[in-house]
Amino acid sequence: MVLLVDKYRPKSFDKMDIHKDMSQQLKNIVNTGDFPHLLFYGPSGAGKKTRVMALLKEVYGVKAEKTKLENKEIKVGSQLSKSITVTTLSSPCHIEINPSDSGNYDRYVIGTLLKEIAQSAPLDQSAERNFKVVIINEVDLLSREAQQALRRTMEKYVKTCRLVLMATSISKILSPIKSRCLCIRVPAPTSEEISTVLQKVAKQEVFNLPKAFCDEISEKSEGNLRRALLMLEASKAEKYPFTAGQKARLPEWERFIADIAKEIMEDQSPKRLLEIREKYYQLITNCIPPELILQKLANYLIVVVDYDVKHQVSHWSAFYEHRLKCGSRPIFHLEAFTAKIMSVYKRYVKLLSFVNNL
Amino acid sequence: MSSTAPWVEKYRPNTIDQVVYQDEVVQALKKALESSNLPHLLFYGPPGTGKTSTILAIAKQLFGPELYRSRVLELNASDERGIEVIRTKVKTFAQASVGMQSVANKAGYPCPPFKLIVLDEADSMTKDAQAALRRTMETYSKVTRFCIVCNYVSRIIEPLVSRCAKFRFKALEPTLLRKRLSEVAEKEQVKVTNDALDRIVDVSEGDMRRALTVLQSATRTFGKEIKPNHVDETAAVVPDQEIEDLLNACIDVSDKKDMFKAMQKQCAQIVRRGHSAVQVVSQLNNHIISSKNLTNVQKARIALEFGNVDKCLTDGADEYLQLLSLSSHILRIKAELDPKATGSSNEDAMSVDDD
Numbered sequence: 001m002v003l004l005v006d007k008y009r010p011k012s013f014d015k016m017d018i019h020k021d022m023s024q025q026l027k028n029i030v031n032t033g034d035f036p037h038l039l040f041y042g043p044s045g046a047g048k049k050t051r052v053m054a055l056l057k058e059v060y061g062v063k064a065e066k067t068k069l070e071n072k073e074i075k076v077g078s079q080l081s082k083s084i085t086v087t088t089l090s091s092p093c094h095i096e097i098n099p100s101d102s103g104n105y106d107r108y109v110i111g112t113l114l115k116e117i118a119q120s121a122p123l124d125q126s127a128e129r130n131f132k133v134v135i136i137n138e139v140d141l142l143s144r145e146a147q148q149a150l151r152r153t154m155e156k157y158v159k160t161c162r163l164v165l166m167a168t169s170i171s172k173i174l175s176p177i178k179s180r181c182l183c184i185r186v187p188a189p190t191s192e193e194i195s196t197v198l199q200k201v202a203k204q205e206v207f208n209l210p211k212a213f214c215d216e217i218s219e220k221s222e223g224n225l226r227r228a229l230l231m232l233e234a235s236k237a238e239k240y241p242f243t244a245g246q247k248a249r250l251p252e253w254e255r256f257i258a259d260i261a262k263e264i265m266e267d268q269s270p271k272r273l274l275e276i277r278e279k280y281y282q283l284i285t286n287c288i289p290p291e292l293i294l295q296k297l298a299n300y301l302i303v304v305v306d307y308d309v310k311h312q313v314s315h316w317s318a319f320y321e322h323r324l325k326c327g328s329r330p331i332f333h334l335e336a337f338t339a340k341i342m343s344v345y346k347r348y349v350k351l352l353s354f355v356n357n358l
Numbered sequence: 359m360s361s362t363a364p365w366v367e368k369y370r371p372n373t374i375d376q377v378v379y380q381d382e383v384v385q386a387l388k389k390a391l392e393s394s395n396l397p398h399l400l401f402y403g404p405p406g407t408g409k410t411s412t413i414l415a416i417a418k419q420l421f422g423p424e425l426y427r428s429r430v431l432e433l434n435a436s437d438e439r440g441i442e443v444i445r446t447k448v449k450t451f452a453q454a455s456v457g458m459q460s461v462a463n464k465a466g467y468p469c470p471p472f473k474l475i476v477l478d479e480a481d482s483m484t485k486d487a488q489a490a491l492r493r494t495m496e497t498y499s500k501v502t503r504f505c506i507v508c509n510y511v512s513r514i515i516e517p518l519v520s521r522c523a524k525f526r527f528k529a530l531e532p533t534l535l536r537k538r539l540s541e542v543a544e545k546e547q548v549k550v551t552n553d554a555l556d557r558i559v560d561v562s563e564g565d566m567r568r569a570l571t572v573l574q575s576a577t578r579t580f581g582k583e584i585k586p587n588h589v590d591e592t593a594a595v596v597p598d599q600e601i602e603d604l605l606n607a608c609i610d611v612s613d614k615k616d617m618f619k620a621m622q623k624q625c626a627q628i629v630r631r632g633h634s635a636v637q638v639v640s641q642l643n644n645h646i647i648s649s650k651n652l653t654n655v656q657k658a659r660i661a662l663e664f665g666n667v668d669k670c671l672t673d674g675a676d677e678y679l680q681l682l683s684l685s686s687h688i689l690r691i692k693a694e695l696d697p698k699a700t701g702s703s704n705e706d707a708m709s710v711d712d713d
């Protein structure tokens with residue numbers, strides 16, 4: 001079975017319902033024949049990739065859809081003595097790479113692959129598009145060195161290849177790189193836009209989606225269309241026809257985190273902390289990024305606690321997430337955050353009862 | 359070059375005379391051109407101020423297109439520049455003799471009897487590789503000249519710095535940026551309103567490349583009439599209204615019950631719109647400094663939090679959590695240190711608990 005997310009991924013600009021004006025702008029950009037390096041940025045699930053693929057199609061036609069996976073050997077290390085294998089996805093007119101997967105070796109991947117692509121001069125010099133497109137994913141996760149390696153390369157090879165860089169946030173991208181690209185912000189769709197897409201999908205799949213339920217899903221989707229479609233599918237599998245008052249089905253791991261928040265509120269003790277620690281381990285082994293755990297947990301806690309504690313939660317969640325990023329064992333920081341909130345909350349409750357008894 | 363080529367390349371200076379604003383280095387290089395000699399060079403300064411352009415231009419003027427390939431070696435951050443490469447590649451290039459001068463002189467270029475090795479983006483060279491370079495520089499000083507190009511001169515080891523003639527490239531003057539932009543706009547037949555020009559100069563912070571890229575991007579995206587809001591969108595600046603909304607949510611303490619929620623909603627929204635937290639924080643800071651709704655004491659307390667958030671964001675902390683924490687601090691500082699509510703703040707804090 002194909003997931004709804006994949007089935008309804010628009011393949012060209014005309015089929016896109018969200019940010020129609022941006023589609024038009026992108027068309028303007030590429031239709032003048034040639035285009036500059038592009039940097040797409042925006043939250044995940046906002047549709048960056050979909051847009052880039054549509055862009056490729058606009059530029060090269062169906063040729064861009066004939067993709068194949070390829071493994072490439074890359075020499076790394078200061079003596080170029082070691083070698084690693086990277087996986088690329090390519091068509092006759094483009095290649096897609098994920099250098100951030102190679103960790104510290106990312107700059108070798110960038111250096112080697114880009115040069116190789118740029119120097120393998122396009123076969124047909126007279127062709128209208130005599131350049132190749134290189135899509136680089138997660139540029140914000142690249143090391144400083146790898147980003148440095150992009151700088152001059154971007155200028156030197158601009159005749160033979162165009163880079164399309166993708167990032168969740170441009171905060172972490174060096175400014176010399178930003179100033180070499182046309183930066184395109186892709187905002188997350190609004191709840192209304194998500195509702196429209198959900199209704200359209202429901203119509204095409206021929207099932208009934210009550211407005212109230214549809215709005216609840218869009219509300220909980222956090223502006224992430226992928227998440228909304230997955231939630232719709234999961235909810236439908238759980239119970240259909242939809243009934244009044246039915247809750248949108250959140251992903252499993254998220255309900256798990258909601259439970260942790262509840263458990264922190266119920267009991268603040270070493271024993272409880274130990275139990276929660278087990279849960280963190282489970283989440284981590286299921287590949288849920290620890291910073292996401294902390295972020296979600298903070299959001300759940302903020303909803304249920306009183307005003308004064310809300311401040312504490314937002315302060316300490318930011319504090320421990322920062323520590324977590326700088327440190328090397330996420331579990332320590334998740335646990336420290338939990339202990340901190342337990343103690344803050346316990347003290348608050350004590351103070352409350354003291355004041356009330358006055 | 360085709361009409362659609364990036365304007366930064368199209369308008370890259372071809373001779374050192376076309377380099378704007380960097381008079382000191384241009385003067386020195388002109389002398390060098392006359393005397394056909396060149397010291398080792400070190401160029402440093404912020405991005406987009408003409409470092410790479412200048413060295414490429416002088417190289418072309420010295421050697422001409424014919425000899426360029428055999429006389430100039432350009433190594434940048436994407437090239438492997440470990441010790442080994444410095445030892446071998448640079449050595450081989452430096453050792454190969456420069457040939458007879460008379461043969462070369464034909465095209466009317468000075469063609470001095472040495473080779474030029476450009477180490478662009480040298481910030482990313484390791485200390486060891488730089489150390490290895492010291493020897494190489496000395497050994498071949500008769501037949502080679504080096505040009506080290508970097509953003510921060512502090513990343514280059516002292517013994518190298520002291521071997522070179524140092525030139526600082528300054529961030530470009532707003533008036534010069536503006537002039538250059540108008541020239542380009544005219545050549546490309548783009549109409550740019552005065553406000554929009556000011557805005558481009560504003561956001562590019564003396565970086566000519568950024569200014570040109572923004573101008574070209576805006577033209578590509580929005581057509582041949584550029585207005586200030588087009589500039590904001592292409593330069594990744596957050597629209598003032600959104601910053602205003604966030605700030606208002608942070609300092610509106612009239613609705614005790616929902617103020618936190620309202621503030622949180624603004625934070626989530628701004629992140630969802632894809633704005634960079636670093637950009638939001640810096641613009642928010644400007645708004646706060648000039649805000650009439652905060653006392654000096656409040657501003658001072660808030661400033662401390664800004665310092666903290668900036669550090670965390672630089673370390674790569676989560677953007678939403680940092681923004682939320684910052685906003686929550688602002689909200690609390692506003693509520694607790696509110697001059698109108700002094701004396702009652704304790705009571706207020708506790709009255710929340712009644713319901």
Ligand SMILES: Nc1ncnc2c1ncn2[C@@H]1O[C@H](COP(=O)(O)OP(=O)(O)OP(=O)(O)O)[C@@H](O)[C@H]1O
Pocket residue numbers: 151176365366367369370371376377378379380403404405406407408409410411412508509566567570
């Ligand atoms: N002083 C200048 N005069 C004229 N044009 C300039 C000047 N500085 C920069 N530019 C323009 O900006 C573009 C980029 O300049 P250049 O590549 O020389 O910057 P850089 O100093 O090497 O930057 P980086 O540190 O990012 O490598 C040039 O192609 C040119 O169009």
Ligand SMILES: [Mg+2]
Pocket residue numbers: 409410411478479
């Ligand atoms: Mg440069």
